[in-house]
Amino acid sequence: MIGSGYVGLVSGACFADFGHDVVCVDKDAAKIDALLAGKMPIYEPGLDHLVSSNVAAGRLRFTTDLTEGVRGADAVFIAVGTPSRRGDGHADLSYVYAAAQEIAGALDGFTVIVDKSTVPVGTGDEVERIIREANPDADFAVVSNPEFLREGAAIDDFKRPDRIVIGGDDPRALEVMRQVYRPLHINRSPIVEMSRRGAELTKYAANAFLAVKITFINEIADLCEKVGADVQDVARGIGLDNRIGAKFLHAGPGYGGSCFPKDTLALLKTSQDYDAPQRIVEAVVGVNDNRKRAMGRKVIAACGGDVRGKTVAVLGLTFKPNTDDMRDSPAIAVIQTLQDAGASVRAYDPEGMEQAKLVLDGVAYCANAYEAMEGADALAIVTEWDAFRALDLGRVKSLLSAPILVDLRNIYPRDVVEKAGFAYHAVGR
Numbered sequence: 001m002i003g004s005g006y007v008g009l010v011s012g013a014c015f016a017d018f019g020h021d022v023v024c025v026d027k028d029a030a031k032i033d034a035l036l037a038g039k040m041p042i043y044e045p046g047l048d049h050l051v052s053s054n055v056a057a058g059r060l061r062f063t064t065d066l067t068e069g070v071r072g073a074d075a076v077f078i079a080v081g082t083p084s085r086r087g088d089g090h091a092d093l094s095y096v097y098a099a100a101q102e103i104a105g106a107l108d109g110f111t112v113i114v115d116k117s118t119v120p121v122g123t124g125d126e127v128e129r130i131i132r133e134a135n136p137d138a139d140f141a142v143v144s145n146p147e148f149l150r151e152g153a154a155i156d157d158f159k160r161p162d163r164i165v166i167g168g169d170d171p172r173a174l175e176v177m178r179q180v181y182r183p184l185h186i187n188r189s190p191i192v193e194m195s196r197r198g199a200e201l202t203k204y205a206a207n208a209f210l211a212v213k214i215t216f217i218n219e220i221a222d223l224c225e226k227v228g229a230d231v232q233d234v235a236r237g238i239g240l241d242n243r244i245g246a247k248f249l250h251a252g253p254g255y256g257g258s259c260f261p262k263d264t265l266a267l268l269k270t271s272q273d274y275d276a277p278q279r280i281v282e283a284v285v286g287v288n289d290n291r292k293r294a295m296g297r298k299v300i301a302a303c304g305g306d307v308r309g310k311t312v313a314v315l316g317l318t319f320k321p322n323t324d325d326m327r328d329s330p331a332i333a334v335i336q337t338l339q340d341a342g343a344s345v346r347a348y349d350p351e352g353m354e355q356a357k358l359v360l361d362g363v364a365y366c367a368n369a370y371e372a373m374e375g376a377d378a379l380a381i382v383t384e385w386d387a388f389r390a391l392d393l394g395r396v397k398s399l400l401s402a403p404i405l406v407d408l409r410n411i412y413p414r415d416v417v418e419k420a421g422f423a424y425h426a427v428g429r
């Protein structure tokens with residue numbers, strides 16, 4: 001497993017748990033040192049136990065030495081990052097290509113190179129070319145195997161996926177992939193085989209579609225506010241239709257995270273390169289970008305339209321609960337909008353504060369949710385961690401200097417909050 005981040009580490013640990021022999025490689029020595037010392041470099045529920053038990057069983061190892069990891073492997077997974085490239089939003093493939101180059105020199109015997117990173121159509125062709133050029137005698141095949149796990153539920157998603165997508169046409173490689181995934185197939189997870197390009201595009205189409213769904217319900221939420229409807233009723237009313245489905249219909253502050261923002265942008269770049277405009281996705285990207293700052297303005301409006309000199313307590317910083325991942329979190333734009341308007345921000349997040357400190361300046365980071373509220377002029381809930389779902393509203397009211405609650409995740413019933421004496425502002429309700 002080349003790259004031991006959210007995807008590489010979870011996939012590696014799960015494959016080991018299924019009985020395979022796994023070596024997780026990362027060029028970040030601090031990450032590997034932490035793993036060797038039994039410390040998890042990321043927060044993901046259940047991961048520490050999964051890793052430690054498989055290390056103890058001798059099936060999972062860590063190294064910075066790529067050659068050591070690749071030698072003798074039947075399959076080498078590339079799970080390095082593919083962030084947005086600065087300037088044009090295309091996927092930055094430099095880590096993938098660098099990994100391919102390094103892998104080429106370490107191959108011995110027939111090896112399947114598996115692209116698990118999310119990469120634009122045609123990347124598999126380029127990985128194949130790089131390896132062939134660097135090591136003309138190598139016996140290998142490149143397949144695409146995009147990953148669909150969600151942070152926060154990554155282990156369960158990996159072990160019980162809705163489907164496994166494998167793209168490639170080399171029969172030997174496909175057989176190795178079927179063996180690698182056989183333990184999951186027994187759980188009846190369907191394996192969908194297709195062309196390599198089809199698999200590469202499937203990942204982007206999946207993420208773009210989910211981003212469309214979220215953005216659609218967010219715009220419906222705005223309309224609900226204008227017409228006096230409740231978006232949660234509407235979402236339930238449409239979500240029970242099997243053709244639509246209830247998931248990804250939660251109105252909120254806009255999608256963020258390490259995948260949707262960069263993957264929608266990369267899909268647009270591909271669509272431009274191939275002259276096949278994706279206008280729906282274009283609209284979604286624009287609408288979602290606007291929404292994040294609009295949610296900051298919503299908090300300002302709840303405070304009476306002016307927050308200069310005021311303090312806002314913010315609960316939740318990560319882009320979703322059960323992760324420490326701050327990449328493109330809506331909380332960043334919400335907090336920056338508040339700060340731009342002259343507010344001070346006191347914040348708390350159960351797992352994300354170390355990462356948040358790297359991206360957000362001038363925030364008072366607090367030890368717990370109630371400490372963040374002390375003396376604040378309003379409370380904004382930005383990420384729906386379970387710990388924020390049942391706050392002691394009496395205590396909240398006594399700590400705030402004004403009883404204003406802005407619930408950007410719709411986790412409270414309006415009547416309960418209003419009965420407790422708050423001015424309550426939600427999304428689309």
Ligand SMILES: NC(=O)c1ccc[n+]([C@@H]2O[C@H](COP(=O)([O-])OP(=O)(O)OC[C@H]3O[C@@H](n4cnc5c(N)ncnc54)[C@H](O)[C@@H]3O)[C@@H](O)[C@H]2O)c1
Binds near residue numbers: 005027147150
């Ligand atoms: N995070 C998710 O929820 C998720 C879900 C599905 C797919 N993906 C995709 O999976 C890929 C990886 O994402 P991630 O979130 O795990 O990234 P990450 O940044 O958490 O991890 C990537 C790791 O790769 C390492 N790395 C980079 N180049 C290397 C090299 N040459 N040799 C060894 N290690 C190297 C980095 O040091 C880093 O630890 C991306 O393409 C992403 O889009 C992510």
